[in-house]
Amino acid sequence: MSLAEETSATSMALKNRNLLLGGALTLVFLGAALISFLWVPYDVTQMDIANKIKGPSAAHWLGTDHYGRDILAMIMVGARTSIAVAVVAVGIGMLVGVPLGLWAAARRGSLLDEVIMRGNDLVFAFPSLVIAVMITAAFGPSATNAIIAIGIFNIPVFARITRSGALTLWSRDFILAARVAGKGAARISFEHILPNVLNLLIVQGTIQFSLGILAEAGLSYVGLGAQPPTPSWGRMLADSQTFISFAPHMALFPGLAILLTVLGLNLMGDGLRDIFDPKLRRGRT
């Protein structure tokens, strides 16, 4: 990227409202998760029955839950769980899916390509929730198993997007030049194809990240995610359900945390896509 292109990308980023708003929201929750390692308003494992189910106040900004635990502190620590699960799940999807996609594209039309793509279709046929239910059923509910379940579902997503991005590149002149220069398929894939599909992967990564947060919340809501006492947003919502008629704040804030984080990531994904692929800007706002 030349200096001029870089400057225009920066100024585009600054003008892109989606990216700015999304980035800000994402930073807030990343920040909350990071700060929680150093400081939280209250210890999340400490019960305080005298102050249970209190609404927001000066002492507890977002109120307390049915054990008197501070909801703000639990949301901050819960952010760690959500983010960790989603990041590792996206990592699994990329680490396995991207090489598969590159490989399939390099051997386009071969039996290998067919096997990889049919395998992907098969994973797609299992709704992600069902995969998660099967895995947690087999190995027990835990954050790790939630990660594996969400990660498996991410593999075909990244394999597909890498393959389709790579396929259009394989017919380009600079790849031909690399082949003429005697480079093998694997080397071309990693040296020339991968850097050029990176934009696609970053955008998709943001989207899968947000889906991962939603999936983790759903799984821990039904008790298949992180186990107590580890706070997680989904678990907080499950706990709040019994008290919703007289303590709606218990349900409101963790839900808002999920909503805003996912919204932030989605907006950021849209914004990044606009910057990476100006052609697409026409269709969306």
Next chain:
Amino acid sequence: MLRYTLTRFLSLCLSLAVASVVIFFAIEVLPGDPASIMLGVNAQPDTLAALRAELGLDQPMVARYLAWVTGLLQGDFGISYTYRTPVAQMIVDRLAVSLPLALYALGLTVVIAFPVGIWAASRRGSVGDVSIMGLTQLGVAIPNFWFAMLMVLVFAINLQWFSAGGFAGWDAGLFAVLKSLTLPAVALALPQASILARVMRSALLDTLSEDFIRTARAKGLSRRQALWRHALRNALIPVLTIIGMQFSFLLAGGIIIENVFYLPGLGRLIFQAISARDLVVVESVVMLLVFAVILVNFLVELAYAAVDPRLRAR
């Protein structure tokens, strides 16, 4: 078309066969012996052995797989370990809740998304379009089970228009069923409707910039006439794909929403079966969900090929 249908059908059968192997062996690695769970820790070894033989658990895994698949093909899903009733009957009972719920949610999705997407596309760039698209961003980001809880708070607890949970059963009449299923269906539909409205809008905008629309405009059609008469039909292909995918999301998504509303559907069944180590039930329900997804994809592909002959050539 016949050849295309046949190859797609073969591919469907192959996918189902592979899926059945994956499901069976994935679930068979589950720790815990169903027979000892049923009889408790104090069971006599000979009773245990008798029960294991009765349930077929003493057979080798491959034999059990073959028996399961042959049964499935004949509509015999086996006998539930815990309830001692035919699994097929249990599934039919639960489908009486889950299937109408998924269809109801799908209906709502389409009814909300089509007008919203078309409206936004026809007023592209206006304040209305921008606000609607902002709202759909919220709709995509909202966790549906949380939205469900908020709706319970407002419409069931405070206003008491709908029931907060449970299912009255079909014998109680359509009105009672609607009362139980409306909030869950809305909760399931909202995120999907937001996605579909966005797809509808961008598909329409893509089509509206095509040459044939320019020709139609040049012929004297207004923008609105061109949209309704020419663009809409052509924009439907991507929209149909998404609807096909969404049906499976709705069917599987019910697993969580059924828990919010304590609905006796497939989702509740699968959770109960997992905790009771009722493997036959888990396997059958998962297989059924996967079958539904593969079948819907197959039908969508056929529908495409019927609409667009170019796809058959591939």
